[in-house]
Amino acid sequence: MSSAAFLAVALLSLQASAFPKSDEPAILRRACPDYTSYASTLHAPYSGGPLNLPYQRPTEACRTFSSPAVEKVIEDVTSRLVDKDLAQLFRNAFPNTLDTTIRWHTNGSASSANSKRDGAQWTGVHTFIVTGDINAEWLRDSTNQLTNYQTLAAKDKNLYSLILGAINTQSEFVIQSPYCNAFQPPSASGIKPEDSTQKDTVHPTYEPSFVFECKYELDSLAHFLQLGTEFYENTGSTEFVTDRWYKALQTVLKTIDAQSQPTFNSSNQFVPNEYTFQRETTIGTETLNLAGVGNPLNSGTGLIRSAFRPSDDATILGFFIPPNAMMSVQLQKTAKVVKAAGGPASLVAELQERGTKLEKAVHEHGIVQHPKYGDVYAFEVDGYGSRILMDDANIPSLLSLPYLGFVDRSDRVYQNTRKMITDKASNPYYLEGPQFHGIGGPHIGLENAWPMSLLVQAMTSDDDNEIIGNLNLVRNSSLHGLIHESIDVSNIKSYTRPWFAWANSVFAQTVLKIAAERPHLIFGEDAKPYTP
Incomplete structure (x- = not known):
């Protein structure tokens, strides 16, 4: 954070007594820097390792959610990690979703006027989580962003409420627009919808103030189910199984039948x-051919x-x-x-x-x-x-x-x-270069591999050398202290997206999996397994 921003937060802290207690977080956050810009610059204290990675967590007053259970995991893991740069990367990445992407969380009731406006029911516990540098919620991203916290939900009532709210919010999204992948802030949140410059023709039609983008992706519906099944597996709770969730489930089944x-x-x-789906675009992967239908599919x-x-x-x-x-x-x-x-x-x-x-x-x-x-x-x-x-x-x-x-x-x-x-x-999308390698995809181009692919490769491997080699390659290419969307295989200083919460979550998940199953790789010889 810049000196000016720090001074602004300090001044607002001194003035906070003039405002109702419930308004303090919103007041303080107005002085916080844009995190996309913040994540693009380096901040002390540095790791002290060979890469001397920066500390990229926002100041406490600027974090969007806090959890003592998460802070304990950070302390437990970083105190045992031998590699100081890896420790700094985990310190930044593990809490990134909580620190930066929880745009709205409520345990209360929304006004009936707002609920009627978009057709959804925003009463009860709800949570809206953005992907990072885009102020919209992807069903897929938000589910994966919360995965690391699911194991802590049984011991932290705030995390429990956060994830329960996320399930309830996704239920409303699915009920209203099951073919859509990304959503605007709920009307009850009072947050202004994000403007989209895309010109799309989509059937079924959708409400732009409710939906950010309407690309039908089967995995979005699977991720909605996963958010609930992970919550049940980790907490034993079925509190989310409400009439609205059942309606969302039936909507999923109807959609996959169609x-x-x-x-x-x-x-x-x-x-x-x-x-x-048809989009006015010069990029072939952004639209469907044959008048928006796509290539023919056979029966049976x-x-x-x-x-x-x-x-x-x-x-x-x-x-x-x-x-x-x-x-x-x-x-x-x-x-x-x-x-x-x-x-x-x-x-x-x-x-x-x-x-x-x-x-x-x-x-x-x-x-x-x-x-x-x-x-x-x-x-x-x-x-x-x-x-x-x-x-x-x-x-x-x-x-x-x-x-x-x-x-x-x-x-x-x-x-x-x-x-x-x-x-x-x-x-064709396994990309290799002098500084980086891994699986990429057409979304970014033919020179950029994605750290996420290396992390998945590590989590699905039985080979110690492959696991630590991939983890270190991601560490070495994360020079801003956060995991990027993609890296140029010829120049690791060239990357896309300084702030991409899903990638940070996958990195932290990889470290925690290694800590539980192969602790010697990151904690040293004869180290005992660690499970939060």
């Missing part, structure tokens, strides 16, 4: 898809269409395998949640059956022959025999299949796939 339909009916007549696969990938890039062949795998896992996990909540036995059976059938469909249609690696998972298929062989850094990906809980990392087909997608000769 997106399981082929392009042509049994009489070989074209049937328009319920969802179409049992797979679910996804118009876009988790990178927000358009799919080429709509049966995108990674989110289908993820959805199969989450449907089966959601069956357990509904059962634990005392929900209808018929719904429990339906969810289990849907998940099992989808898992079978992924195996049947997603596994194809590669000339070098044998049986592998395709990235996308169309049911006609066409397939795309590649991987993208964003989760869900083929690399992340064990991370998603779909396969064991020792699975033969997964291991074949892993070899394929980390081979430049087989995966």
